[in-house]
Amino acid sequence: MDGHQIWVLASLVELLVLIGGFALTFWRIGKLERASEQARSAAQRLQDQIVKLMAVQELGGAISTIDDLRRSTCLTPVPVLPDRYASLKQDLIAIRGRIPDLTDQQRSKIQGAIQQLTNVQEHVYDAMANGKAPALHRVSEIISRQVDELGRILADLKDQIDRPGR
Amino acid sequence: MIGLGDKMADKLIQIAELVYQKTANGEINWEKTPDDNTFQTSFPRYSVLVQDANDTIVFKICNEEGQVIERLSEGQASNAGFANLRDLYVTARRTAMGVDEALDEILQTLARRS
Secondary structure, eight states: OOHHHHHHHHHHHHHHHHHHHHHHHHHHHHHHHHHHHHHHHHHHHHHHHHHHHHHHHHHHHHHHHHHHHHHTTTTSOGGGHHHHHHHHHHHHHHHHHHOTTOOHHHHHHHHHHHHHHHHHHHHHHHHHHTTOOOOHHHHHHHHHHHHHHHHHHHHHHHHHHHSTTO | OOOTTSHHHHHHHHHHHHHHHHHHTTOSOOEEOSSTTEEEEEOSSOEEEEEEETTEEEEEEEOTTSOEEEEEEHHHHHHTTOOOHHHHHHHHHHHHHTHHHHHHHHHHHHHHHO
16 A cells, blocks of 8 residues: 555545534534424423413412302492402403413303303393392302302313323 | 394304204203393303393394394394294203203102102
8 A cells, every 4th residue: 555545545534534523513413403492392381381370370269259259249339249240250361361272161161151240240230220139149149150160170270280191 | 233134144143043953952051140031151252142131032142251242133033034033042041940950850750659
């Protein structure tokens, strides 16, 4: 093997090492990108979970407030009731918007509760306008049913958070 | 109020017919409301109310905030070829009040006694 052949062989080896180095670098960059993508997805999932957890806690709070208002309806001055129910309705609308993965059935139940709060509001306004007492026993019965329905949704959502992937 | 004959009115009649059929088949649950003469059912983003208002049945569609966005009276429905709004109200009322369950239980009790 003369000097020229050695030089060619050395150049080839150098080229192969160079190509191998490039390949290794690209493979590492790809691996890093995949890891970075996985980390981004995990962070997004965590953020979604936190938003959902907070919305679920707010739902629990709203249910308690609705139930408290139902129990104290007879003691609450009638003119105050429509505003209290309107405020709770707005809470439910906001909470519904923050839980993206509700089923159609759960959405329908929440929509039903929002509608009933509107109905109660209108019922109290109508009674006041006509100088009559609102049918508070009926209001209480209806609100009680909504509390039960919302409570079931809350339990399902908590179960989903406790056991993700189920 | 709708102007019957337009596209929106056709859709409203179509919805009322479907709600009527599904109520008759027991596929829709109706609920009582604070008003003795109004019953409601809800979908993911909207609610439907049927009301006996001074002996005229009114079919209402409400939005996500519970506001009435469209209404159809018995007369309008009838003029548009849908004459079952009163039947829908009666069936919705029976469902909401649990009339079927009450009748079944009474029949069972009477059968046990005989």
